[in-house]
Amino acid sequence: MSTARPRRTGWPTTALLARSSARFYRRHPAQLGLSLLGIVLGTGRAGAIAGPVLAGYLLEAQIPLAQVAIIISMGSVMAAIAIFLLGAKAADEDA
Numbered sequence: 001m002s003t004a005r006p007r008r009t010g011w012p013t014t015a016l017l018a019r020s021s022a023r024f025y026r027r028h029p030a031q032l033g034l035s036l037l038g039i040v041l042g043t044g045r046a047g048a049i050a051g052p053v054l055a056g057y058l059l060e061a062q063i064p065l066a067q068v069a070i071i072i073s074m075g076s077v078m079a080a081i082a083i084f085l086l087g088a089k090a091a092d093e094d095a
Contacts, residue, residue, distance in 0.1 A: 047075065
């Protein structure tokens with residue numbers, strides 16, 4: 001019998017969102033921050049809906065699974081690049 005521990009995969013996302021929100025609120029009015037937070041969360045939910053739908057269309061079009069995986073991963077790659085560039089800019093501002 002396996003005694004595998006449950007994985008807690010959502011906590012890094014929550015921690016990053018909390019840290020980002022705190023840094024934003026120090027520089028901008030709270031109402032603007034709340035509006036932008038709603039936009040960001042809404043965009044994330046739209047992506048969570050659109051991703052599987054897009055994958056389904058691509059697979060239905062007989063595109064190989066490896067290519068579908070690459071196409072779907074492009075959103076994550078773009079997000080990683082944006083976070084990296086914003087992080088570099090924030091580091092310059094804090095210095």
